[in-house]
Amino acid sequence: MASNSRSSISRRTWIAATSGAVAAGLIKTKADAVKLVAQEAPTPPDDPTKVPGRFTSEVGVRAPEERPRRLTRSQTLSSSSRTPLQELQGTITPADLHFERHHAGIPDIRAGRHELLVHGMVERPMVFSMADLKRYPSVARTYFLECSGNGGGAYNRERMPVEITPQALDGLLSTSEWVGVPVSTILNEVGADPAATWILAEGADAAVMSRSVPMEKIMDDSLLAYGQNGEAIRPEQGYPLRLLLPGWEGNASVKWLRRIEVTDRPTMTRDETSRYTDPLKGGLSRQFSFFMDAKSTITFPAYPYTLPDTGWWEIQGLAWTGRGRITRVDISTDGGRSWTEAELQEPILPKSTVRFRHLWNWDGSESLLISRAVDETGYVQPTVQQLWEARGERTAYHNNQQRVWKVGADGAVTFGLGDLV
Amino acid sequence: MRRVALATMVLAVGCAPAGSSSAAGSSDGAEPPELFGFGSAASAERVAMWDIDVKPDGEGLPPGSGTVAEGEQIYLMQCIACHGPTGTEGPNDVLVTREPWEEWPAGRTVGGYWPYATTLYDYIVKAMPQLTPGTMTADETYAVIAYILYLNDLVPEDAVMNAETLPAIEMPYRDRFVPDDRTGGSVIR
Known part of the structure; x- marks a missing residue:
């Protein structure tokens, strides 16, 4: 092609x-x-x-042998696609490979006609064009974005996958440099009532996707983002404007943002009641579970790779936490009996992904590789048994269990959690 | 739309502190204004046009009403293809639970999970029917909600849904929804 x-x-x-x-x-x-x-x-x-080379071009293309692709699911209006984690370098996700999650398809929106309405508990209800928003003082920050359903495919003990790639398991994770205006700047502009405690953020897609967000988060570090990795946000990521809630479940970072209502209570939209709530053991369901807790996964070696030789291999992967910075990643190559601290690639940015590395001298024996992230709150990425014990087994949202990869004696790598549970 | 001349108002106040988030430096050493004034005032009509969400106490529900019988006719025309003849067959979301689940929840159905009936209005009027979203009138939306609630044994066959009756419905599992208790640190929750 x-x-x-x-x-x-x-x-x-x-x-x-x-x-x-x-x-x-x-x-x-x-x-x-x-x-x-x-x-x-x-x-x-x-x-x-x-042979003389090619001329310059207006838009570059990848080398013919490099064909990273998102993994798409069925072609339905409410669907997702996943980032090829095992094929990427560093931490930044190329914008055309950023994961997708749409609830009613990708709307066709022209920036010249797009407007943001801010109203509710404010002194001055206002409408902002994209040109208006871009005139405000801007910031650029690197954050991961992750769907809270990410990793859910490895939570059910009866259906623990074996032949699954990092992309298929954890590809609802991407990292970008986002550019935009702090939401607090705009709320200051409209004179938000200090008594307001929530906002409602609403998208301009065919689902009019809406989420309630606590004011504390909005005033802390939330962005009205219009830039992604040096260019305008891609349509799949919310062109021309999205809410960006660093470290929180991706669904709440409403794309194609057209309206913010400042309120004193949550609206209880469909996607914060019927969906994105987490049934626990004991007959309760956790609501507004925004934070993405510390996670990590090895992206090399991982299925479907086969190590061709024994000897030195660099284990690599990504670690991230919605609660600030990753402080440590431990690696085990013996199924969790012993652990060694991995090298973390600087800079370690808050609420962003960190690449870790660990040099491993493989002796050719069957090995279980595990990564375990620790964040600045002291939180240690748990085992799946710890999560089952704490939450029960009725939700697959927020599954941040330690991922396990099995290297067979033949070098073939598979998802290996089934061998430990 | 009318331009808001707020920046000048604030400049007249003098050395007002910079807005809490307006940390950008200025080239000539002048303090950035408390307000920049970029943007337009939103008229009440403009706000009303887009402010269509519905809160759990019923705020935002429009006038109008619908019955179970009217809702059944709409359901058969607009909903059945995705949600099945009785709301249980799919292929899209299962809507109906009639019997209590042995272990809660066994799904995300309206009667078996949804904590607020008002969410039905907020969601359906915006997002349904999937291929022609946002096309149902208030009466049609109330009616189809009445029918879905009836299928879930939450209202009787003669129920009428409107801005008063819908928020008054007590959804059976509302009290099971609890705030997030994860805090980071050493505890796994």
């Missing part, structure tokens, strides 16, 4: 290039012309130093 589009673009490029090259006297023989064609052909030259 990529090569087809490349060659259809290149035909015109080639004509322009060759006519220019003929005029410049560069094409003297048929072989010269063949070389110029070859540079655009799907088959790369044996020696790239012997």
